[in-house]
Amino acid sequence: MRAATLLPGIGKTHTQAFFLGSVLSALLLCGYYSKDNIKKADENDNSNRKNAIDRRDIARIKPFIPLPNEAIEQYDDGESESQLQRQWQEEIAGVEAGAAEAEALAAVRAAEEVRARGNPDKAFRLLRRAAALAPKHADVLTRLGEFLEEARRDVLAADALYARALATVPDHPVALAHRRRTANLVETLDRNSLQKIEDKRNALSIIPDSSAAFRRAKKEAYFQHVYHTVGIEGNTMTLQQTRFILETKLAVAGKSIDEHNEILGLDAAMKYINSTLIHRMGEITVDDIIEIHRRVLGYVDPTEGGCFRRTQVYVGGHIPPGPMFINLLMDQFLKWLNSDDALEMHPVRLAALAHYKLVHIHPFTDGNGRTSRLLMNLILMQAGYPPVIILKQDRHMYYQHLQTANEGDVRPFIRFIAECTERTLDLYLWATTEFSHQVPALGQPIILSEENSKSEDEIS
The missing domain is CATH 1.25.40.10 (Tetratricopeptide repeat domain)
Structure with missing residues (x-):
């Protein structure tokens, strides 16, 4: 039966070729393999090749990862499973x-x-x-x-x-x-505490500037102020290293460039305040705050120094206002700072509130804490107080009181600043007392009164 299907005298291979040719002829007659269709088929084939090349190029592009690798603990491809897990x-x-x-x-x-x-x-x-x-x-x-x-x-x-x-x-x-x-x-x-601090300020004010002990105390307090202020932000320089950098402007081996620049920036900002703002009469302006910040961040990040932030930032549990509100909030802040109601406050209370309000707005990308503390000290120095030194070992307490203020009670933060002010005054008064030849490092019990050395764990 199979032999009957073959044409006489023609082998199997020839028969298959004959049928294939017949099919192709039929398709040509139907127009399936017209020139236009053949051209379209070639174009589609070329397009597929081109797309394949593009996909190979895309495969070489670095994918966008929304979180650092260490922050991605698990990836769940199933939406229902991830929802159930949540x-x-x-x-x-x-x-x-x-x-x-x-x-x-x-x-x-x-x-x-x-x-x-x-x-x-x-x-x-x-x-x-x-x-x-x-x-x-x-x-x-x-x-x-x-x-x-x-x-x-x-x-x-x-x-x-x-x-x-x-x-x-x-x-x-x-x-x-x-x-x-x-x-x-x-x-x-609180009123009695502020009066006690004011009395110590008055006692300090009668010490003549020509006093050698007073000059030594000012110099030592300056080094400690810079050391503790940058230390609160995480700087690991010791007091001796900070003093060395400020006195020699030389580098310390084993420390990062940013840590050096933070010290130099704060030094530049303090010198700017001492030379231009302390004795100036009139209101504190937004340009003053910007110029302070420009020097604070000038060595670390010159492009961001003196510029309000343009993006949203996040500070622990506090989310500052959006960047579109910065100019308005700063105008309101400075209007309050220069108002009669603010100027009638006790300088310590005003300085603490100004510190809190500015750091709450968080107008800059970085350096807000240092700028706020410098503004606080500017207000205090204009009122005859020395720059307040917030100890780096009190960093947790400092941020805890700021968080309490964010929750609606700013009084513990004001008391904390008042205690730091009194402690700084104690340092100066102790250093200028007769038969005192060495200024102790802040935090040593000798300059801490019994009231100041009391633990604040009860409040937290």
């Missing part, structure tokens, strides 16, 4: 928060029992533990405030805790009643 995480966070709150309340009850048995120290530790577990629980904060007020006679710390409780629950009846009672007491204590 739900699980939220549920776990809720359970953990509930467990922490329950543990905090249990610690409060245990503290009451322990205090009733006559062990106030252990009760205080339990209450602090409860506040650490539930830092925004109004009942826990109120109980801790009551303990500090009754057992420790610390009205300032208690009032700060009542204020934190009311920030969470504004109509909390117990905290509200305590707050109304302690408000006047706290205002009186």
Whole structure:
């Protein structure tokens, strides 16, 4: 049967060629393989080759990674699975928060029992533990405030805790009643503290500038001011290295260029303030702040020095205003700073508020903290106070008080600046006392009064 399908005298290969030719002829007659179709097929083939080349080129382009490699822990390609995972995480966070709150309340009850048995120290530790577990629980904060007020006679710390409780629950009846009672007491204590600082300022002002001890104290305080100010921002230079750079302008081996430039920039800004702004009469302008910042950042990042930021920045848990509002907010800030109400404030209070308001606006990409502290010291120096030195070892406390101010209570930050002001005055007064030949490093107990050396853990 298969032999019958072949043409007589023709082999199998010839038969297949014959049929293939017949099919091609039929297709040509139907127009399938017309010249136009053949041309289109060639174009499509060339296009496919071109696209393949483009894809190979694209494969060589570096892909955009939205986060650093170390920040990407896991990638889930399944949308449903990632959504489920987020739900699980939220549920776990809720359970953990509930467990922490329950543990905090249990610690409060245990503290009451322990205090009733006559062990106030252990009760205080339990209450602090409860506040650490539930830092925004109004009942826990109120109980801790009551303990500090009754057992420790610390009205300032208690009032700060009542204020934190009311920030969470504004109509909390117990905290509200305590707050109304302690408000006047706290205002009186703050006023007395500022008067004490002013008295020390007056005592310092009668020391003649020709005093050799006073000149030595100024020089030592200048080095320490630069050292602690850049140290708060993370600079690792020691006091001796900072002094060496300022005196010789030479480099220190093993330290980065940025750390050198931060010291030189702050030195330039301080010299600019001392030579142009301290004795100038009139208002503080936006150009003054810009010129201070230009020198602060001039050695580190000259392109950003003296320029308001043009992008959004993020500072820990604080998100500053957007860049489109910077000019408006700075105008409002300077209008307040030069207003009669501001000028009637105590200089320490005004300087602390100016520091907080400027750093809250965060008008620059970098160097906001240093510029804010320099503005604070400009206000203080114009009022006859020495530049305040905020110790680098108090960095955590400094930022904690700024965070408390962001939450609505700026008074702890003002008190912190007042304490730093008094400590700096103590340094000068100690250094200019007779039979004192060495100015101690800030932080040594010899220049710290008993009141200043008291721990502020109770407030936190």
